[in-house]
Amino acid sequence: MNNTQHIVKIIDENVNEIEALIQQKVDIWFDYIVFSPLWWFGVAFSIIPWIIWIFFHKKESRDRLLYSGFVVMVISIVLDVLGDQWALWHYRFNVVPVLPTYLPWDLTLMPVTILYILQFKPNASPFLKAIFFALLTSYIGEPFFQWMKVYHAANWKFTYSVPIQMIIYFIAHFVSTRKNFSELK
Structure with a gap:
């Protein structure tokens, strides 16, 4: 067996x-998580903030804000x-079983906030x-989800998130303040 075949075999x-x-994770999700109170909590946190945002955002800035949110x-x-x-x-109690992220956090809570x-x-x-x-998400959001047992910081401290959250905000701010885009040709 040559080196490439060996590499292919171990991969x-x-x-x-x-x-x-992953199949075991899906089985656990179907048996214990889907329709549990914390699953419904995640579904609610995936939808309700966007519904509230629809009614209370500045309509004239919708495109700019949605681009930043994306x-x-x-x-x-x-x-x-x-x-x-x-x-x-x-994460535990994922809304979708095969994704390693907590979608309510990534697709709703972070961008809507x-x-x-x-x-x-x-x-x-x-x-x-x-x-x-950064302080809101790192010292209120993350501890809250950890307290709810949805999030487990195995090798992470909340303080590590502060500069990362600041950078994410700065990027969103930068994107939201762009004056124009070049024309498609």
Whole structure:
């Protein structure tokens, strides 16, 4: 067996083990999680903040805000997957069983919170807003979800999240303040 065949063999064995564990995770989800109170909690946190935002956002800024929110979603999902894969944290009671992220956090709570902060006092200091957002998510949001047993910080401290959350806010602020886009040609 040459080196390439050996590498292919061990990768395929690893994939088979991962697939078996994912199936076990799906079985656990179906047997214990779906329709449980914490699952419904996640479904509610996935939908209700967006419904509230629909009624209370600045309609004239909708496109700009949604574009910023989408950027926040992408960043949040990527960082959440990396943190999960590197065993820094993991989630229980996922709304969707096969994803390693907590979708209510990544697709709703993070972006909607930032969207509200962006539109509240739009001329206020982005630095102060970033600090507020980072402290809110790192010292209230994360501990709350850990207390609820949805989130487990295995090798992570809430303080580590502060600079990351600030950067996410700064990126959202930057995206929301773009004046124009070049024309498609």
